[in-house]
Amino acid sequence: xxxxxxxxxxNWFLHSMLFYHTRHVIAKQEERASRVxxxxxxxxxxxx
Amino acid sequence: MTFxxxxxxxxxxxxxxxSLSTVLLMLFTMTENPDLLSLHARQQYSLVKGENISSVNSxxxxxxxxxxxxxxxxxxxxxxxxxxxxxxxxxxxIINIANKLDKLAQHLDLIKYNKKxxxxxxxxxxxxKAIEAVHIICPESYQCVTSECGFRSLLxxxxxxxxxxVTLVKNNTIYxxxxxxxxxxxxxxxxYSADHERSAEIDExxxxxxxYLNSAKYIKIGQSIWVDRLFSNAVVNxxxxxxxxxxxxxxxxxxSFGKTQQDVFHKMSRRxxxxxxVQESMRTIAVSADMEISLRDNLAIDEITKExxxxxxxNGVIRAADQHACSECTHEYIGTTxxxxxxxxxxxxxxxxxxxxxTPHSDLTSASTSExxxxxxxxxxKMVVVDGICFGPQHCAYENCSDxxxxxxGAVFCAIHEQSHGAKCRVxxxxxxxxxxxxxxxxxxxxxxxxxxxHKRQSAxxxxxxxxxxxxxxxxxxxxxxxxxxxxxPMPEREHKNYFSAARFYCVETICAPCGVVxxxxxxxxxxxxxxxxxxxxxxxxxxxxxxxxxCIDKACLVLRTALRNGSWNRIWEKTTxxxxxxxxxxxxxxxxELCKKWCNPAxxxxxxxxxxxxxxxxxxxxxxxxxxxxxxxFDTCFVRNNT
Numbered sequence: 005x006x007x008x009x010x011x012x013x014x015n016w017f018l019h020s021m022l023f024y025h026t027r028h029v030i031a032k033q034e035e036r037a038s039r040v041x042x043x044x045x046x047x048x049x050x051x052x
Numbered sequence: 053m054t055f056x057x058x059x060x061x062x063x064x065x066x067x068x069x070x071s072l073s074t075v076l077l078m079l080f081t082m083t084e085n086p087d088l089l090s091l092h093a094r095q096q097y098s099l100v101k102g103e104n105i106s107s108v109n110s111x112x113x114x115x116x117x118x119x120x121x122x123x124x125x126x127x128x129x130x131x132x133x134x135x136x137x138x139x140x141x142x143x144x145x146i147i148n149i150a151n152k153l154d155k156l157a158q159h160l161d162l163i164k165y166n167k168k169x170x171x172x173x174x175x176x177x178x179x180x181k182a183i184e185a186v187h188i189i190c191p192e193s194y195q196c197v198t199s200e201c202g203f204r205s206l207l208x209x210x211x212x213x214x215x216x217x218v219t220l221v222k223n224n225t226i227y228x229x230x231x232x233x234x235x236x237x238x239x240x241x242x243x244y245s246a247d248h249e250r251s252a253e254i255d256e257x258x259x260x261x262x263x264y265l266n267s268a269k270y271i272k273i274g275q276s277i278w279v280d281r282l283f284s285n286a287v288v289n290x291x292x293x294x295x296x297x298x299x300x301x302x303x304x305x306x307x308s309f310g311k312t313q314q315d316v317f318h319k320m321s322r323r324x325x326x327x328x329x330v331q332e333s334m335r336t337i338a339v340s341a342d343m344e345i346s347l348r349d350n351l352a353i354d355e356i357t358k359e360x361x362x363x364x365x366x367n368g369v370i371r372a373a374d375q376h377a378c379s380e381c382t383h384e385y386i387g388t389t390x391x392x393x394x395x396x397x398x399x400x401x402x403x404x405x406x407x408x409x410x411t412p413h414s415d416l417t418s419a420s421t422s423e424x425x426x427x428x429x430x431x432x433x434k435m436v437v438v439d440g441i442c443f444g445p446q447h448c449a450y451e452n453c454s455d456x457x458x459x460x461x462g463a464v465f466c467a468i469h470e471q472s473h474g475a476k477c478r479v480x481x482x483x484x485x486x487x488x489x490x491x492x493x494x495x496x497x498x499x500x501x502x503x504x505x506x507h508k509r510q511s512a513x514x515x516x517x518x519x520x521x522x523x524x525x526x527x528x529x530x531x532x533x534x535x536x537x538x539x540x541x542p543m544p545e546r547e548h549k550n551y552f553s554a555a556r557f558y559c560v561e562t563i564c565a566p567c568g569v570v571x572x573x574x575x576x577x578x579x580x581x582x583x584x585x586x587x588x589x590x591x592x593x594x595x596x597x598x599x600x601x602x603x604c605i606d607k608a609c610l611v612l613r614t615a616l617r618n619g620s621w622n623r624i625w626e627k628t629t630x631x632x633x634x635x636x637x638x639x640x641x642x643x644x645x646e647l648c649k650k651w652c653n654p655a656x657x658x659x660x661x662x663x664x665x666x667x668x669x670x671x672x673x674x675x676x677x678x679x680x681x682x683x684x685x686x687f688d689t690c691f692v693r694n695n696t
Binding site for chain 1: 336364
């Protein structure tokens with residue numbers, strides 16, 4: 005579908021998708037970090 | 053049923069302090085569960101021998117239990133004081149609520165049995181059409197926000213007959229004839245709409261600017277279609293997650309939601325889906341840039357994308373990745389004895405050459421690190437991966453011109469070259485006028501006919517082009533492939549034989565962090581040349597602080613060679629950055645390229661670059677060394693390949 009676009013639409017579409025992709029990757033990293041933190045705090049409270 | 057009758061019933065059967073929300077909860081619980089009420093009603097009559105009558109049966113008790121849980125197990129807001137007492141058991145409360153619900157169902161005429169136990173009529177799903185709310189699209193601002201106007205109230209100046217009635221898609225439900233109201237400041241004449249504000253340009257008569265509101269609840273996507281942000285977000289997410297085109301999403305939405313509401317709405321079009329994508333993505337990126345985008349009034353959608361890219365595109369730098377650092381793409385600095393200058397390394401690669409996997413820790417670090425150096429306070433080590441994928445949009449076919457085509461329905465030149473060469477024969481260096489209905493002069497008709505035959509739909513190459521499978525090889529199709537360009541050799545100059553078709557951008561180059569975050573992207577019109585890569589890197593990392601410590605490129609040795617030759621190595625990179633190749637490239641190239649072997653090893657096993665190697669445990673728990681960064685990352689693997 006990218007092959008059929010005009011350069012203006014192509015630029016915007018690709019830029020938007022890369023932006024969303026980056027945001028998505030960062031959100032996944034944060035989710036993973038908070039899961040690790042939660043499991044750490046759970047194990048701490050269990051040991052208490 | 054009159055409201056008075058309903059009100060009296062509630063007062064008589066429920067707590068005197070019952071809130072409106074609890075009453076509405078009870079009412080909608082009844083209207084939402086006609087099937088359960090039918091099951092409950094049937095069990096209240098014995099129509100077959102052996103059937104037991106049960107007025108408070110399990111069906112209604114389960115509904116009662118669900119209501120009780122919904123009310124946070126607080127029955128006092130629902131039941132009369134006489135219906136409960138101190139220490140009442142929970143099952144008695146549930147039976148009490150079940151009795152009330154049964155009475156309410158009968159009062160609402162949702163029990164369709166007569167006194168003899170005969171079914172009057174089947175209970176149909178309850179329609180909410182009559183109690184549907186009236187929707188009006190109006191501006192979010194309630195006063196003029198222009199500083200000179202002193203927060204004046206906004207006037208609704210449109211005459212009743214001129215107020216547009218539009219279709220609104222909200223929560224994927226279609227509402228017809230929704231009025232769109234616009235506010236006007238009597239002082240500055242700014243028009244406040246639900247998704248933008250239109251104001252006159254300073255010193256320019258009859259020129260207006262639209263400020264696109266990031267917080268808009270509804271967005272206009274067609275002449276008389278507005279959608280909520282749920283819809284526009286879904287379009288963008290579908291395009292990202294499913295790699296759906298605007299046409300594919302249009303089909304999906306029309307089949308899923310449009311068809312079930314055909315009585316009120318015909319169809320969503322591809323253009324409206326594209327408009328929703330542009331409007332939503334523009335606002336999302338503007339929010340991240342902490343700004344609201346302002347464009348000239350009455351721009352076509354293609355103009356809006358161009359303008360939005362020029363304002364928010366930032367030359368391909370992705371703002372969401374700004375200052376990003378995580379454990380995958382940033383490591384703590386490990387000092388070296390070589391004071392960070394280029395030193396010759398072994399050609400062995402950690403993680404690739406199997407015998408090195410088990411190298412004891414002390415053997416590797418003893419040659420490279422010292423405790424004194426480890427104490428030095430250094431910035432963390434960063435790496436980025438540069439990679440390209442061969443695809444791109446069309447541009448002018450004329451040599452050394454990459455301007456937009458005059459149109460994208462068969463044109464091959466930009467506006468300038470169309471004027472100068474449009475009437476001429478499209479074979480290179482031929483100035484003859486082309487013959488009508490062909491693209492070549494008399495002399496070059498044979499070339500044109502050959503091209504036209506190969507590109508018409510009936511021919512196998514033409515068919516493959518239409519079905520978007522140009523690389524498919526079938527036994528009956530003659531192969532006439534071009535020699536593939538090795539990635540670590542300079543790109544030869546290609547000569548244009550003719551201009552029968554438009555040219556295409558050669559590739560899209562991306563800079564990614566090893567974790568997958570995209571830092572920047574650029575289009576290369578002709579080749580993924582080292583000069584283009586160096587220019588791209590210089591543009592993105594224009595300050596010394598922003599430069600990564602390592603840049604991994606599959607042709608890093610070529611890039612390094614070019615940088616040394618054109619002086620950018622000494623001028624820009626030497627102080628801060630090293631170019632390394634990926635492991636796959638290195639094992640194939642180290643034997644025949646001394647520069648690659650010496651300077652571009654992605655993880656030297658001799659300890660000359662300890663920041664590229666980390667300590668890890670293997671499956672047996674034994675200490676070994678692995679590459680510190682993932683070099684096999686590229687955005688194209690996850691998104692672009694699926695869209696080309």
